[in-house]
Amino acid sequence: MAGPPPLPGADAPENPLDRAIALHLAGDNEGALRWAAALVQSEPGGPAASFVAARVLGTLGATKVAVEALEGCVTRSIDSGNFALAVAACRQLEAFGGDATPRLQAVATVFAKGSRRLQEQGAAPPKMPGQHDGFAPLSDSVGGAALLDQAKIILQKGREALDREVDSRGAPPALRPLPLFSALSTSGLRAMAGALHVELVGANHRVVQEGQEGDSAYVVARGELEVSRDGDDGPVRLARLGNGTLFGEMALLSRSPRNASVTACRPSIILTATKSELDQIAEKNPEIGAELAAFCQRRMVETLVRSSPLLRAVRHRERFALMQRFGTRVYEPGATLIQQGERTDGLHLIASGSVRVVHKDSDGGTAITSLGPGESVGEVAVVLRRVANADVVAEFPTVTLMLPDGEFLAAAKQYPEFLSELYLIAVKRDEETATIAAQDATEVDDAILV
Numbered sequence: 205m206a207g208p209p210p211l212p213g214a215d216a217p218e219n220p221l222d223r224a225i226a227l228h229l230a231g232d233n234e235g236a237l238r239w240a241a242a243l244v245q246s247e248p249g250g251p252a253a254s255f256v257a258a259r260v261l262g263t264l265g266a267t268k269v270a271v272e273a274l275e276g277c278v279t280r281s282i283d284s285g286n287f288a289l290a291v292a293a294c295r296q297l298e299a300f301g302g303d304a305t306p307r308l309q310a311v312a313t314v315f316a317k318g319s320r321r322l323q324e325q326g327a328a329p330p331k332m333p334g335q336h337d338g339f340a341p342l343s344d345s346v347g348g349a350a351l352l353d354q355a356k357i358i359l360q361k362g363r364e365a366l367d368r369e370v371d372s373r374g375a376p377p378a379l380r381p382l383p384l385f386s387a388l389s390t391s392g393l394r395a396m397a398g399a400l401h402v403e404l405v406g407a408n409h410r411v412v413q414e415g416q417e418g419d420s421a422y423v424v425a426r427g428e429l430e431v432s433r434d435g436d437d438g439p440v441r442l443a444r445l446g447n448g449t450l451f452g453e454m455a456l457l458s459r460s461p462r463n464a465s466v467t468a469c470r471p472s473i474i475l476t477a478t479k480s481e482l483d484q485i486a487e488k489n490p491e492i493g494a495e496l497a498a499f500c501q502r503r504m505v506e507t508l509v510r511s512s513p514l515l516r517a518v519r520h521r522e523r524f525a526l527m528q529r530f531g532t533r534v535y536e537p538g539a540t541l542i543q544q545g546e547r548t549d550g551l552h553l554i555a556s557g558s559v560r561v562v563h564k565d566s567d568g569g570t571a572i573t574s575l576g577p578g579e580s581v582g583e584v585a586v587v588l589r590r591v592a593n594a595d596v597v598a599e600f601p602t603v604t605l606m607l608p609d610g611e612f613l614a615a616a617k618q619y620p621e622f623l624s625e626l627y628l629i630a631v632k633r634d635e636e637t638a639t640i641a642a643q644d645a646t647e648v649d650d651a652i653l654v
Contacts, residue, residue: 220243227239237355239341242339246339255293258293258296274293277289277293282315290307295475308397312391316390316392317387321376323381396477401475404471409468410465412464412466414433414434422452422474423449423451424472427470428445429449429467430469432465460601508553514625515527526615531605532603532606536598541581541604547591552596553607555605556577558574559596561573561594562595584637586607586630587627
């Protein structure tokens with residue numbers, strides 16, 4: 205399967221910022237500083253280069269200059285519409301002993317719901333820097349204190365240039381609203397920003413591993429990551445994630461195994477937050493919990509609309525309207541979604557996790573199959589209007605979107621192609637269960653006769 209096209213600059217020769225981050229992660233801070241400081245010198249307005257140069261300077265002990273540079277990085281990141289990088293600069297500023305409170309408040313004020321700077325037609329996002337013709341890092345002949353002094357001067361000049369620019373400009377640039385974050389109030393967004401932590405990762409670093417239990421969500425502040433899923437012939441590339449992308453958010457609803465892997469394509473800066481941290485904040489700020497749940501449900505719907513065989517039978521423009529009839533359900537391992545011999549409460553589309561279908565008889569139970577994301581359960585009882593012919597039990601923490609039984613007939617009338625596909629699935633599943641149950645009975649009788 206062909207993968208998505210690369211982002212601009214992804215196949216170009218290694219860019220200076222990639223090199224700086226890679227050297228920093230490898231522990232070569234002087235080498236990283238030569239590249240990052242030179243990039244700031246050539247591109248004074250680049251917030252990501254200022255962030256990396258300031259982080260390296262602070263690591264080497266020049267925390268005062270680092271804090272000042274990070275303060276400027278917050279302003280630059282805001283003006284470029286990069287909420288995640290602005291928060292990363294604030295959190296790094298705190299790590300070096302600076303007071304990030306006013307900057308975090310500024311970030312929240314700009315990007316939160318009701319901000320005057322948020323407009324649907326905001327400024328175009330800046331392009332990720334590519335290879336710089338003629339670019340060269342600071343000289344290898346300069347090191348130690350001399351290198352620190354040179355880098356300090358470069359960052360101070362960059363901050364002074366920013367101050368002059370801010371003083372001379374008119375209205376600050378308009379920005380586009382952000383998914384999830386711009387739906388929160390200023391106080392809610394400020395609280396959420398306080399739960400985000402900075403992490404730098406190198407190229408080929410596996411941030412999320414398919415099949416492993418997840419407990420964190422992530423936001424890309426700078427970089428590029430690839431989403432892939434294991435296939436019969438190796439990994440199948442699904443998507444590329446760039447600046448501002450939120451991923452791993454299903455961990456906020458459930459500790460289900462990850463449905464895919466996410467790997468850094470280039471050295472990247474990301475923000476991360478654990479479910480427990482966000483749960484604690486949501487307890488104090490109910491709007492955060494409500495918006496997170498709504499956002500995760502929208503993302504689940506978007507994923508299912510693309511991946512569910514059942515929903516693909518419905519015309520694309522009608523799928524989202526149909527999904528408005530579904531509600532979210534969360535199940536712990538071992539919980540029963542559907543009980544054999546009982547009427548089900550509705551049709552379930554599995555969003556994450558997996559379920560085991562088991563037919564019970566007098567001799568115990570027979571495992572029919574396991575079903576995962578994009579597949580449905582409960583169609584036999586809902587469509588054929590009889591009791592369920594098998595148990596459906598969560599194997600892992602599982603999230604489903606459930607169409608209540610009371611909504612089914614209305615949905616079937618409005619979307620006949622949905623009913624048609626569901627009927628075919630129900631008949632097939634019913635026949636499979638009956639066949640397996642009959643085979644088991646024959647095997648038992650044969651054993652008795654022998």
